[in-house]
Amino acid sequence: MQPHTIRSFFTRRRTRWVLNATTIIAVLALTVGSVIPAGATGNGAPPLPGGSTFEAGDGDLVVNTAGNHDWNGPTIQPINCGATVPSVGTNCSTDLSRIVNGNASSADNAFGQGTKEDNANVTVVDGSIPPNKSDLIRFYVNSEFANGNNFLYLAWERSNVLGTANMDFEINQATTPGLGSPGPHTINRTAGDLLVTYDFSQGGTVPTVGLLFWVTSGPTSQCFSSNSLPCWGNAATNINSSDSQGAINLNPETDTNPPPPFGSLANPTTLPAFTFGEVGLNLTALGVFPSGTCRAFGSAFLKSRASTAFGSEVKDFVTPVPVNISNCGEVVIIKHTDPRGLNQSFSYTSNLSGGQLTCTQSTPTSFSLNDNGNSTSDNPANTQDCKFVPAGSYNVTEGTEPANFTLESLTCSVQGSGGSTGVQDGTDPFKADITLAPNDIVTCTYVNQGSGAILVTKTAKNLNLGAGQHPLAGATFTVNGVSHTTDANGHACFDGLTIGQTYTVTETSAPSGYAIDTASKNVMVTGAASCTSGTPDGVSFTDSPLTDVAISATSEVPGATNSTITCVDANGNPIGNSPQGPTDPATVTANGLQPGTYTCTVVVDP
Numbered sequence: 001m002q003p004h005t006i007r008s009f010f011t012r013r014r015t016r017w018v019l020n021a022t023t024i025i026a027v028l029a030l031t032v033g034s035v036i037p038a039g040a041t042g043n044g045a046p047p048l049p050g051g052s053t054f055e056a057g058d059g060d061l062v063v064n065t066a067g068n069h070d071w072n073g074p075t076i077q078p079i080n081c082g083a084t085v086p087s088v089g090t091n092c093s094t095d096l097s098r099i100v101n102g103n104a105s106s107a108d109n110a111f112g113q114g115t116k117e118d119n120a121n122v123t124v125v126d127g128s129i130p131p132n133k134s135d136l137i138r139f140y141v142n143s144e145f146a147n148g149n150n151f152l153y154l155a156w157e158r159s160n161v162l163g164t165a166n167m168d169f170e171i172n173q174a175t176t177p178g179l180g181s182p183g184p185h186t187i188n189r190t191a192g193d194l195l196v197t198y199d200f201s202q203g204g205t206v207p208t209v210g211l212l213f214w215v216t217s218g219p220t221s222q223c224f225s226s227n228s229l230p231c232w233g234n235a236a237t238n239i240n241s242s243d244s245q246g247a248i249n250l251n252p253e254t255d256t257n258p259p260p261p262f263g264s265l266a267n268p269t270t271l272p273a274f275t276f277g278e279v280g281l282n283l284t285a286l287g288v289f290p291s292g293t294c295r296a297f298g299s300a301f302l303k304s305r306a307s308t309a310f311g312s313e314v315k316d317f318v319t320p321v322p323v324n325i326s327n328c329g330e331v332v333i334i335k336h337t338d339p340r341g342l343n344q345s346f347s348y349t350s351n352l353s354g355g356q357l358t359c360t361q362s363t364p365t366s367f368s369l370n371d372n373g374n375s376t377s378d379n380p381a382n383t384q385d386c387k388f389v390p391a392g393s394y395n396v397t398e399g400t401e402p403a404n405f406t407l408e409s410l411t412c413s414v415q416g417s418g419g420s421t422g423v424q425d426g427t428d429p430f431k432a433d434i435t436l437a438p439n440d441i442v443t444c445t446y447v448n449q450g451s452g453a454i455l456v457t458k459t460a461k462n463l464n465l466g467a468g469q470h471p472l473a474g475a476t477f478t479v480n481g482v483s484h485t486t487d488a489n490g491h492a493c494f495d496g497l498t499i500g501q502t503y504t505v506t507e508t509s510a511p512s513g514y515a516i517d518t519a520s521k522n523v524m525v526t527g528a529a530s531c532t533s534g535t536p537d538g539v540s541f542t543d544s545p546l547t548d549v550a551i552s553a554t555s556e557v558p559g560a561t562n563s564t565i566t567c568v569d570a571n572g573n574p575i576g577n578s579p580q581g582p583t584d585p586a587t588v589t590a591n592g593l594q595p596g597t598y599t600c601t602v603v604v605d606p
Contacts, residue, residue: 045058048244051148051149053076053144054070054142055069056153056155056245056280057245057247058247059248059276061155061253061255062253071278075142076143076144076417079091079092079258081257081258091321092138095135095136096108096319108135115313116226116312116314118232120186120187120189121184121187122184122185123183123184124179124182125182134304135316137158139155139156139169140153140155141154141325148392150289150438152196152280152283152325153279154300155276157255158275158304160275164308165199165200165274166199166305166312167277168302168305170193170195170301172188172193173296173298174189175188176320180319189230191215194211195211195232196210205248208246209239209244209245209281210236211239211286212232212235213233214231215232236286236287238287243286244279244286245279245280246277248274248276249274252270252271253270253271254269283327289327293390294354294388295326296324296325297325298324301317301318301319301320302318303315304317324439327391327438329418330388330440330441331389331436331441331442331444332442333350333445334382335383336371337405337448340374341372341374341375342371342527344372347368347398347399348399349366349396350365351365352364352365352396354389356388359384364384367384370382391436393435394436396431397430398430403530403534404528404530404533404534405451407446407447407449408449409445410424411424411445412432412443412444415443416437416439416441419440421433422434422444432444450527452499452525453496453534453536453537454479454537455491455493455536455538457490457539457541458473458477458492458540459490459543461544461595472511472514473487473488473511475492475507475510475511475514477492479503480497480503482494483508495529495530497525499528500524502523503522503524504520505521513545514545516541518541521539523539524537544595546591547592547593548592549575549598550589551587551600551602552586554585555585561584562583562584562604563581563582564582564583564602564605565579566588567579567590568599575588576591578590586602
């Protein structure tokens with residue numbers, strides 16, 4: 001393919017001027033009329049400025065510079081010519097004539113009954129297309145978001161070689177189901193829909209690319225061709241070689257993309273000269289996506305006109321395919337506690353913004369989330385789901401941690417292929433740094449671990465202090481390898497414990513003069529608390545005061561009598577050094593007796 005120059009022209013209503021590339025910059029400063037230029041730079045042409053990596057201006061399907069993309073791959077979004085009719089993929093559609101048996105004269109369809117570009121109500125006729133008109137094969141759609149710019153890439157293929165090519169890519173926000181079957185149809189058009197025109201005249205080698213918007217209100221002077229609304233009008237006034245490019249193949253090219261599993265489209269397919277054309281557009285620079293406004297296009301199809309005249313009849317077409325071309329995405333913030341379902345509110349701030357932004361929590365810049373009651377799923381209370389977020393860079397920050405909670409993790413995932421990212425900020429662990437690309441969903445999940453506490457209360461009887469139980473200081477307890485001793489209030493507290501886990505609380509020693517009643521108890525930690533805040537899970541122990549007993553029998557006349565002393569508890573078990581005797585003197589000593597009934601029997605033997 002040979003390099004060739006850029007052709008541009010102004011159009012105001014039906015008047016046309018042709019300018020060369022050296023004058024267009026000066027003319028672009030004018031505000032009279034609408035500028036609809038073209039760009040065609042030839043084999044090896046670089047991608048559009050502004051971050052594009054797709055070679056859409058060289059008129060071939062192969063990558064000429066390593067690291068770039070083109071139709072034969074690697075494509076930014078994989079080519080998909082699927083197996084259903086009429087939609088045969090997300091970004092590739094094949095004409096009906098290829099689907100049946102490759103015989104365009106008997107199997108093709110077309111717009112009939114004088115259909116024009118401005119007609120939303122159209123009629124599809126089948127059987128063939130008019131003679132000497134472009135017989136379309138298929139078309140491609142791809143898109144890219146880079147350096148804050150939305151790029152759209154389009155390509156067409158045709159089977160016959162006419163001296164002219166007049167193609168239009170219609171990019172709609174809504175879909176038109178069934179467009180392709182014979183009979184009347186209404187194309188579902190919305191204000192702001194796009195029409196990308198591609199024309200070159202008899203013997204010409206430089207395509208002229210245009211961009212028009214569907215207009216539904218305002219003066220009819222906006223209309224490009226007709227004198228009534230709705231119409232195609234409002235032609236982009238800033239389009240130039242820096243934001244658009246187009247090319248046609250001057251030499252045979254090869255299309256290696258697999259055909260659908262029907263019809264006679266070969267793989268690979270050889271495309272003779274002038275049967276392949278492509279277009280690249282910087283939609284952001286061209287004002288398709290106004291700042292702060294979200295717009296999404298969901299359908300695209302290709303059609304051919306009878307001549308370069310915009311008002312000429314529309315003929316052959318390739319049925320629409322679903323596309324996903326947008327300038328906005330979605331950001332989701334989720335709160336999880338560990339363990340799940342703890343009733344605690346967490347505060348967040350963000351710089352999420354946009355004129356059409358909608359979030360489940362009413363205020364996107366300051367909101368709270370609570371995981372209360374959740375076990376495995378999420379609900380609106382623990383989720384901030386913001387849709388219609390313009391592509392760009394954002395951050396979300398969790399506020400001061402509530403008492404007894406620590407940040408366990410912050411992870412972000414991406415759904416989509418636009419190149420979005422979400423990471424934990426390198427200097428602020430509570431901040432998520434998000435780069436959002438169109439159509440992607442970035443989900444960031446904060447997990448905060450709650451910790452609990454166990455408060456041990458130790459009591460014992462002390463008649464000097466009155467009836468009942470009284471706090472006992474000096475008792476030592478152990479939980480999870482940590483030991484604490486009760487204070488004057490009889491309390492020993494253990495915090496930093498995992499909620500939902502059961503711990504064994506063990507009294508390892510009692511204060512002097514007291515005995516351990518129960519050595520161990522199991523306690524489950526049920527809520528967030530510490531020794532200084534919240535409500536720890538409680539457990540109580542009691543100790544018993546001890547008494548020393550000494551029983552002695554001594555003969556008044558040494559050796560005159562011998563005594564035997566036997567002391568037992570309520571169960572008849574000896575206590576202390578019982579029994580003693582017969583001997584003189586006889587003594588039984590029992591220390592550390594807990595409150596109870598003890599019986600000592602003294603037998604004096606004369």
